[in-house]
Amino acid sequence: MVKVVILGQGYVASIFAIGLERIKKGELGYQGVPLKNELPIKIEEIEIVGSYDVDSSKIGKTLFDVASKYWDGNIPETLKEVKVKKGVHLKSLRNLPIEAKGLDDEMSLKDCIEKLVEEWKEVKPDVIVNVCTTEAFEPFGEKEKLLEALEKDEKERFTATQIYALAAINYAKENNGAAFVNAIPTLIANDPAYVELAKENKLVIFGDDGATGATPLTADLLAHLAQRNRLVKDIVQFNIGGNTDFLALTDTDRNKSKEYTKSSIVKDILGYDAPHYIKPTGYMKPLGDRKFIAMHIEYESFNQAIDELIINGRINDSPALAGLIVDLVRLGKIAISKGEFGTVYPVNAFYMKNPGPENMHNLPRIIAYEKMREWAGLSPMFKA
Amino acid sequence: MVKVVILGQGYVASIFAIGLERIKKGELGYQGVPLKNELPIKIEEIEIVGSYDVDSSKIGKTLFDVASKYWDGNIPETLKEVKVKKGVHLKSLRNLPIEAKGLDDEMSLKDCIEKLVEEWKEVKPDVIVNVCTTEAFEPFGEKEKLLEALEKDEKERFTATQIYALAAINYAKENNGAAFVNAIPTLIANDPAYVELAKENKLVIFGDDGATGATPLTADLLAHLAQRNRLVKDIVQFNIGGNTDFLALTDTDRNKSKEYTKSSIVKDILGYDAPHYIKPTGYMKPLGDRKFIAMHIEYESFNQAIDELIINGRINDSPALAGLIVDLVRLGKIAISKGEFGTVYPVNAFYMKNPGPENMHNLPRIIAYEKMREWAGLSPMFKA
Amino acid sequence: MVKVVILGQGYVASIFAIGLERIKKGELGYQGVPLKNELPIKIEEIEIVGSYDVDSSKIGKTLFDVASKYWDGNIPETLKEVKVKKGVHLKSLRNLPIEAKGLDDEMSLKDCIEKLVEEWKEVKPDVIVNVCTTEAFEPFGEKEKLLEALEKDEKERFTATQIYALAAINYAKENNGAAFVNAIPTLIANDPAYVELAKENKLVIFGDDGATGATPLTADLLAHLAQRNRLVKDIVQFNIGGNTDFLALTDTDRNKSKEYTKSSIVKDILGYDAPHYIKPTGYMKPLGDRKFIAMHIEYESFNQAIDELIINGRINDSPALAGLIVDLVRLGKIAISKGEFGTVYPVNAFYMKNPGPENMHNLPRIIAYEKMREWAGLSPMFKA
């Protein structure tokens, strides 16, 4: 059994909940779940025990009600059992056309944390999954700075994710272990302040920023080129979608965090910083959750021949991440039982765009996948 | 020092010769050479000591003269030192607009082999590289059948490559070791008859069919999807080019060999035989050596979401293969010194579309690359 | 009121029937219908009064039953009123995995024609629409040859379409006017034998081969390039789909007809025969009715600069043609009332891939559209 609390009951969380219950009902295979049902902990053992949001139209509703906004099919009845609770806002939805309210409107940050911990102690989650909307954030770096800002109740300094992660740390301590999966760009697994506190308090952190869409594909394409010593002359990657995440990224500050995350791949994989233009480019509502990507890569082959690759895709954003979360919650529980507190690079290297801890490299995903399997005690997928 | 004899002085062999000499002159970096100059045997140590063809307009000409048909730049003067000798034809250029003549027009197959071996004993190649035009062939399977057909001088049964490989076997025996790189689709490393003879006579075989263009890229893309357990619904891959190889593939019989080669990738990598249409599709002269590829992949992600990838490319065919040969001739010499006669899967798995020996699987190239480095005594490219 | 008989109750005919009834019910706008509801004859006035097929699983069924195989939505109840009758086969489904039977199994060609005419005289269609499966055919050219083959009952010489068109001619004579829309590649509007008979017997023929998918788009793209005097160096167009039409085209003979049709566009529009490779390339069942197209065009611009365009598409084949038929049946009735018997180039030039009569050119569709409007008495779509 793995008990899960969700932070941010949006598109990803809803597809995760729907798909999970459909798998339990036998309506769905394991498509989109990297480790299928190979782990000792089975998919059918995952149970959602809590959910948080700050969208006032969701708070108090059941997951069944919320999920029906994101999918046309028959929503599993079992989702009627969990209700969305009020979470932490800290302006995480600012500039978006959503009416938001948060615990932080009513109380100090410390009280928010205490309230969350109390609520979690009742439902006893093993894993807390953060799939909030992309935030404009600043990492802390040093534990002292983080604790000082909390002490001073500096609400402007924190994002919702940063408060949730602190709550997870306190909860882990009291629960004798827990895991926090940070699937959004805010640096948590890459912030030494958080990793240090996690180690001290028996929290496993996976993060940061779930590796979906064009980024892991780019990593593997670049590895393919690097292994043939093709000299990459330029990389262009455009990205446009119609979900809230793209809308949020039209906000300049948030976009900046995202750009930071993605750019390191080029140098990590190629070994040199080939000219590149890789950013989420725009928001177009009718595209919905199925984003359009366009990529252009030009490189020099043997004897200075110039080759070109153009990749286009229509890719469903939320199901891609939801499928990863089915693995991450199970790996979270495994890490707890292994006692690997702090953060776990072999897991992050496959599942995250910005794999913590700080200063760790991006690996080609095809290689990272096999190393992750090894960490999880599974045999390699590819043998000669 | 690695001495090399080339079989088939066409586009690939000419670009190989030009690029090699330009590297020696310092005009060119190591772009397109997967192992760069990391091996103990340096690129600058490679020397072309012989070349064979059956195109009557090439026989007797220097590599300098022939190479100038394939590249616009300044051809290195050093290529004036090697002349193209008459090789084995056996109708390998039939249906192509080329006037061809071969040793086999004048003598028995056994005499052809003997003549080749005598010529090679004079220039003492370490490695013989086969880059002939794609042939319509049938593998032998059993050593006895092969030797019997030779005994009966069955010229209709053999292709040029199959005779060259026999010559290489005889030469290896007399030379106390040699290597044969089969970069075209004819099955040699996958034909147990040849592998057995190679083992017995101290020949290293690398083969079959140099892994350039869309095939290794497809392998890595499919591995990327397999690792996320995305259910591939269909794969389409079109391919059109304007070089002699594409012209040869418009010949139905030859096309069949090629198709056989490429189709196994899907099942090898995905683990199931997703519907696919992967074949060289046409010939269009103005495209020249820079082929156009178009690929469409549709797959099912989590919760039955349908994603699509479209890949287009303009890829120079001959330089891609020429760059691999720069490695293969050096690895051939290394294999000889290691005494690894027969065929060497860890090398084939990265460099070949149809990696021998028979019944061995295709691996994702990103993984095969690291295993090949390990075989060659090099440290991994990608470390965390 | 326009009464319509359908020949070939497959994908196109079913989508046509469904869409038409949905428009009548107000469920659907005029999307995909080029002339919307601008003609004096309204879409709501179209009535399907008969349908023919040779698939034994369809004969005797209602359109409601047949249509449900081709569309997931709610099939309009009104389609229960028409039943599929047995048509002419003449091996038009040979090599396809369909059990077929036809009137021609039981009687002479002349008797088939007579039977069809008798049946049509009962339901009194204005327009007969041919959307049979692509056939392997040979045009007649001369009226005498056509009549002689009919006289001798040469069943091997005729295709189903060629018999249906003769039936339409006889029916038109007795009905004092009718129209025959030939939406498949078999040459009817381009066969002088048929056009002459049509004129003599008051039949309007529109044909041949409904202009959907990549062909009209290519016409307009090439016109765009021609008007800038860009020198097209090569055109590649691949096409793969999963409907019966693509399956039929894997049959070499049929493919040949199709190829003939499409190739003339390049010379007609550019004024010179740029190297091109334009053919339906393959069949891939999971693609269904939504074909994948890939196009590559390379051209020389001012001062010898080389530009490239790559066009990819996923295009629903049957709805594209069904939308055109909504216009063609209305234009057929208009042509009858204008007395324009034989064939009508201004209509064909927009709606057909191979616009009859024989030897008439392909026009850029953007221009042909405006000329067709003028013929139909409508004002231009584009004014300054």
Next chain:
Amino acid sequence: MVKVVILGQGYVASIFAIGLERIKKGELGYQGVPLKNELPIKIEEIEIVGSYDVDSSKIGKTLFDVASKYWDGNIPETLKEVKVKKGVHLKSLRNLPIEAKGLDDEMSLKDCIEKLVEEWKEVKPDVIVNVCTTEAFEPFGEKEKLLEALEKDEKERFTATQIYALAAINYAKENNGAAFVNAIPTLIANDPAYVELAKENKLVIFGDDGATGATPLTADLLAHLAQRNRLVKDIVQFNIGGNTDFLALTDTDRNKSKEYTKSSIVKDILGYDAPHYIKPTGYMKPLGDRKFIAMHIEYESFNQAIDELIINGRINDSPALAGLIVDLVRLGKIAISKGEFGTVYPVNAFYMKNPGPENMHNLPRIIAYEKMREWAGLSPMFKA
């Protein structure tokens, strides 16, 4: 004979000069010149008599010297005869890595205009072609406002183009007719203030913003869809290049002008404002003058089927515009002799992204081309 003065001796002007002289030498055909040599005024009659720039590294150099920066081939010797003179700056290169100086550094705007007119009276151009770098501008709208700003020497209010156009007006008056071709986005042909002054002073204005690259192609693609009544659901168009024009567009103010220009196409052609994201997206130096475009169009066909088109291209920016200028200077002289002062919509509608005068629509280019030919006294390109 057509005498031409160039404003802005950058990429476009240099390719124009090179191509023109190569045509005169017989090195080049008429590729990329829409009207080829069909006009009564022949290409060989065009003569460049003057050139202006504000880049201090160009002023005083010959066209031969400047052009060699933009093309690798043999620069025609005849370009040694013209020297680049100092032009008007008004911060048109601000934020770009170019050291600039202009006449306006030293004198009043009125004096700048007078100096230009004096210089032009010496070389007697028929046509003045403006191909300056994209500017951040504000149109005047009313003649009085324009004249008042000039009177007050408001250097902050004017762009270089706006001053050049005033000089052209004064020169036209004294020369009894002249033409001004505005190939950049600054509104001149769309600014009633300029059009009125042009009419009063015998100036022909062609403008605004030469229609190259993706915009005219989009116009024709949308017309293609509109004529089939396909409901466009979304249009995405990305654009990235490595020339100065793309660098300039990274400047927010300038980008705004460009965006304004391009967006009107959608509504003009489709008749409704389909959701669209069409903007120059980024700057990537290694792409050079050959920009990469990616376009995605999704639309609804008959019976609500959803189709998708994806267009990618590598398109040489400057030659495309240079080829148009070869026509525009000849058409300019024709307009003068016809006495069509002010601006000429039939010419603008084909050659310009934002065809003046104000409030005139974009036409599909395939139609606009034929109308332009008619204006120029040429027969249609496409006849049945």
